[in-house]
Amino acid sequence: MLGLLNGRLCGLVTLIVMLSACGNGDSMESFGGPTMGSTYSIKYVRRAGLPAPADVRVEVEKILTEIDRQMSTYRSDSDISRFNDLPANRCQKMPASILKLIRVGEQLSEQSEGSYDLTVEPLLNLWGFGPQGREEKVPAEQALAQARQRVGYQHLRIEGDQLCKDAAVEVDFNSIAAGYAVDTIAARLEALGIHDYLAEATGELKAAGKKLDGSPWYIALEEPRDDQQVAERIVAVDGLGLSTSGDYRNYFEQDGRRYSHTFDARAGAPITHALASVTVIHPSALMADGLSTLLLILGPERGWDYAEKHDIGAFFVIRADTGFVTRTSHAFERVTGGKTK
Template identity: 85%
Template sequence: MYWGARELLIRWQGVAFLLLGALSGCGNNDALESFGGPTMGSTYSIKYVRHAGLSAPGEVRVQVEQILADVDLQMSTYRSDSDIERFNALPANHCQAMPASILELVRVGEQLSVQSDGSYDLTVEPLLNLWGFGPQAREEKVPAAEALAEARQRVGHQHLRIDGDNLCKDAAVEVDFNSIAAGYAVDTIAAKLEAMGIHDYLVEATGELKAAGRKPDGSPWRIALEEPRDDRQVAERVIVVDGYGLSTSGDYRNYFERGGQRFSHTFDARTGAPVSHALASVTVIHPSALMADGLSTLLLILGPERGWDYAEKHDIGAFFVIRADTGFVTRSSHAFDRLSGKKTE
């Protein structure tokens, strides 16, 4: 699978350390199973407690990797034979039959676009390519005004329409699911594990995750949220996750600089340009990993003030890391404190 590599602000070293302690202190017959591999230009990781009578680990892995393969074949913008890339290649005023998963994500994208007054949009791929961040990008650059105006004519969720099982477009728009596909994959894997009788697990794909239940020693899944920095690892907060999805979006890894100005890969579809505010990253906790994935991107686009107001208005669990003259400052919504459990050191 060749999707653009995404920022990973959630580190797994701390989680692995806790798991090792659980394994060595486990006094029952439950086993902690784990496996992972490449996916979507990054990696995935599955950890779960195997109780007596459940499927063999090999069968669990087969089911998980089939889900990831299906997501790749349907939603990847880095392979020309995927469902969405075949749709993207169509000219205006054409339709294509689509699997239910794609239609679901288009509906979620429309919801997030409406709620953000058009700042979030699934059809920004022409802008990503033009600025040098997309799958068809040639170089990172600040585009000329004429080229930007032309690309913006091919951006806008209002140009998409669902007609039965078909996805249609009235302009030559291109859909990019990178802001929600991993969350969808995590939810789908978690549902499969639940259907297989596995209720204690941590599922992660490209940094998006969902955790439920407990580890073999009865302790909860704890996740460390890091400062968005490259020089060293600093945990901003350690939270407990049980039954929720978690997603972090940030702009500190994928960007370029020109003339002393910083241009990130996060775009506001209303302006056609990268965002330029002080919000470095935002983490969202939500019952749905898909919604956590999309909302973390939406809040990152809106920025530290508009994003905060949006999160509080809609009761979204969000943790903001904001650049300041002295480093970083953090801010968590009331819903985040409520859903993430008691703060631990």
């Protein structure tokens, strides 16, 4: 499977007590593998009558293979790559999954006044972060101006089952595809009768039910450090998706300045504020994925205001002179209240 998300940040650490079996014949099963330029993992409690791990794995990998075929910008034959190759004023029939993500992206773009945008791929490539990026460097003003003419969610529209564009824009689902994959996998697990599970892809995850010993699925929110993984806070998750976005592992430095892989489409440049990472907890892993990116783009002040206005459960990690400080939205405290350790 070719990568969809190259170098995707994995900012969540799952803490699992692995028990092989218990007296009633139930067992904890797990499997995983490569996907989207990173990895995926599935853990679930197998009870009497539920499918074997090999059969569940087949179902999960069917989903991941199809998403890769539809949405990967790292393979030229994917649905979205073929659309990206089209000139302006053209349309292409698309699967319902892609049209769904386009609508979610439009919603997030409108709510962020254009800072979040699915069409930033020309900028990503220009700065060296995209699938066609050649060198990580600050681009020349003329090249930047030309790339910005090919960026803008308003150039996309849906007509029936077709996606159309009135400018030569390119769509990149990097900020929401993994969350969509997790939601789709979770729905399939539920359909198979599996109700106690943790599904994770490239760091985005969703958990439901309990572990084999009856304890919750505990998720550790990672402190943004390059040298090691340090748990900043641990929360119990049941029926919710979590996503962390951060700028501390994919960046370059030039002339003493740090340039993140996360872009503010309205500014046409990488973010430069002090927000190091943000975790969102939401019933939908898709929305948690997109919202964590949106809040990271907006930064510590605008992002906080957005989270409070829209009642989003968000955990902010902000750079300070003495290290890092954290801040949680009211919705985050409400959702995780009494379930941290």
